[in-house]
Amino acid sequence: MSEIRYDLITGKRVIIATERGKRPHDFNVNYEEKKNNTCPFCPGNEEMTPPTLVEIKDKKGNWLVRGFENKFAAVNTDLKSFEAPSLYKAEYGYGVAEVIVESPEHDVTFGSLSLEQMQKVFMAIIERYKKIAQDDKIKYIQVFKNFGARGGASLEHGHWQIIATSFIPDVVEKEVAGTQEYIKKKGKCPYCEIVKYEKEEGKRIISENENFIVIAPYASQYPYECWIIPKEHQERFEELKEENVASLTKILKTLIVKYEREFNFPPYNIVVHTLPIYDTRNYHWHFEIAPRLTVAAGFELGTGVYINPVPPELAASVLRI
Amino acid sequence: MSEIRYDLITGKRVIIATERGKRPHDFNVNYEEKKNNTCPFCPGNEEMTPPTLVEIKDKKGNWLVRGFENKFAAVNTDLKSFEAPSLYKAEYGYGVAEVIVESPEHDVTFGSLSLEQMQKVFMAIIERYKKIAQDDKIKYIQVFKNFGARGGASLEHGHWQIIATSFIPDVVEKEVAGTQEYIKKKGKCPYCEIVKYEKEEGKRIISENENFIVIAPYASQYPYECWIIPKEHQERFEELKEENVASLTKILKTLIVKYEREFNFPPYNIVVHTLPIYDTRNYHWHFEIAPRLTVAAGFELGTGVYINPVPPELAASVLRI
Incomplete structure (x- = not known):
């Protein structure tokens, strides 16, 4: 139990x-x-x-x-x-x-x-x-x-x-609520805004293909953290069409191979972020991926604030494909 | 920078x-x-x-x-x-x-x-x-x-x-705000309530002396997590008097020795939780201590919810001093 x-x-x-x-x-x-x-x-x-x-x-x-x-x-x-x-x-x-x-x-x-x-x-x-x-x-x-x-x-x-x-976890609820808040204020999906902005600025972009973009997110919590975001506004991972699965695996494989080579097969996590079932709010699904190169310790446990020794701009320049 | x-x-x-x-x-x-x-x-x-x-x-x-x-x-x-x-x-x-x-x-x-x-x-x-x-x-x-x-x-x-x-971290803010909320609703400090309740129930108590109590907290995030709580209502760690430092070190040392023996010198973190400087709200400082026996992975990163394989009642029975 x-x-x-x-x-x-x-x-x-x-x-x-x-x-x-x-x-x-x-x-x-x-x-x-x-x-x-x-x-x-x-x-x-x-x-x-x-x-x-x-x-x-x-x-x-x-x-x-x-x-x-x-x-x-x-x-x-x-x-x-x-x-x-x-x-x-x-x-x-x-x-x-x-x-x-x-x-x-x-x-x-x-x-x-x-x-x-x-x-x-x-x-x-x-x-x-x-x-x-x-x-x-x-x-x-x-x-x-x-x-x-x-x-x-x-x-x-x-x-x-x-x-x-049987519940919506805190991290998920915060992201979905934060998305609504952003849309209410600015009239646009924040993930769509990120895709557009990062393509323009170029500093944190790692790779892109027809359907997906890989970036080192501006507020990366972990060194060499990456997000894979669908370029089109899509709410749910599970609604991914078979032809897009091909495009997702292509960009994901390239990223994982890069991690494996750069960090000599490091431990890592791939986490899917998607809209809760039955949720009628707006969202933009994506993958969050991080090699586990550092340890969350006393400061992180006490404060919830992560110290990241690698600026995402540097991470992007190292991982760029 | x-x-x-x-x-x-x-x-x-x-x-x-x-x-x-x-x-x-x-x-x-x-x-x-x-x-x-x-x-x-x-x-x-x-x-x-x-x-x-x-x-x-x-x-x-x-x-x-x-x-x-x-x-x-x-x-x-x-x-x-x-x-x-x-x-x-x-x-x-x-x-x-x-x-x-x-x-x-x-x-x-x-x-x-x-x-x-x-x-x-x-x-x-x-x-x-x-x-x-x-x-x-x-x-x-x-x-x-x-x-x-x-x-x-x-x-x-x-x-x-x-x-x-230069800011109050989220985890700290949540604890202090949660304490105010509890006091507003029940008229009592929740940490004082925990000290009283855990002494009565006995299931999650590990050790106590004149000034401090060690418990495995009811919603332990990590296996064998322990809190050391001052028995008297005290807001700030830094106001600890020299005679109480003696009593704190005594109970802390016993706990750390127990960790070292039970888990063969495991990695661990000791984290002080205290009221932010200048904060005029109510709080009850304490230590949160956890040996690092498990790894927070994909589920924890994605949801913020920790899976703890050790019920604190079992942790207390193993660590009881």
Whole structure:
């Protein structure tokens, strides 16, 4: 069972994933990846994971992409009731957690996948996204990829994650509300404005193609952070058409290959930002991507303000493609 | 020079520390500590750091605790003007960044310091805090300790940091505003309520002495997170009396020793939460401490919601002293 608990003073949510309750010796403080264990994501080991939910196969019937429930889910679909201690507020941690394995090959990095294979990965993600969105208890679906132990990946074999929650998370709510605020004041979508401005100024632009632009955002929180933004105003990632998936994977692959080369296969995160399900407000979906080169520490934890030692203008000049 | 930039959509601040601008090869992706270099924090190497600002000496005249400006400061005291690109908002990154070296010994961990030495560290921190607070351009002073490379410490030799900013950071503002809100609704300080409730319920209490209580907070964001809260209502850390410093160091040392033993010297952060300077609102200062056993990854970056695999009730039963 998992609980959503609220901080008494700030109201900040946290998910306490009770079933994963770990004693000290369960934490591998050295974060080293275990290379010798049998990988549950490799073909032939399907019985080590929950049943297949989505699958894209080759002509011989072998899977190329495979999705299933996360065995160590942070949220649960079985509803149980429980009571918070009288002083505090908490809710049942309802939600959906799934994994999409991006290739049958254990050792291939995301940057080395073929464009065709990458497209299959996104088609599988979108298929699951649309399925999960049918559950009316779900308010937001977070799609992301963690790479590397220090990027939060607990298994080496390349994969994506989907975590769907019964609430709109703070970061998402702030972005969507901020977008409405900007439109109200200026009459234009702020992401469309960024696309236009960054193309003109040129200092923080990294790459572009027909449908997408990659920039180092003006207020980058992390060194070498990048955003991939659709050039046309599009609200939802899940409404991405197949022909645009091709164009997205092309620009994403180029960026990831650049990261892999410049930083010698650094840990990184790719995070999809999209409009909450059923939300009728305006938004402009995009990807936020950051190699994990620095550590958020005491100052960041205490203040919420990130110190970024790399100005995005420098990041853009290094990453420019 | 450093800049405070604002995200166009959410208004979120970030400090771009331009002078630290690092090219890719400057990032040590393996985060390994360099053990063979000369340590600028060791006695005899004082000329490697900026001049001494605070010093506590032994009878022979050797320093036991030493403080100075941070050579790689995230914020600057020299004021320069600059212009943000027309679409965006930014400010000059005014502030003060200092380091307090907690012992002349390079290898001693914080948990192994004598209580007397720990008290000297806090007396030096408080002295510098009060001095920095006299600058009327400063609004908040963040005091913290990073331990271990994965805790964000860039040097091994034990030290604390002070970063003072020209603004009240979001996390701090939310806590202080949340405290006012709670008092308005319930007529009581929420931290005082937590102290009372946790003592009664007992499930999340770790240790207490005459002046302080240690708890695993109900909505712990990190596994084995702990708060040290003064039992009496006290607004400001910097007004801590010398006799209470003794009692604080005693309970803090016990906790850090417990972390060191249970998790084999894990990386961790100690973060002071206190009322902003000149702020006339009500608050209850405390320490927030967390070993860094997990990595905030795609879900946390995208949503702002932390997944904690250790219920604080379990954390308390493991850490109970």
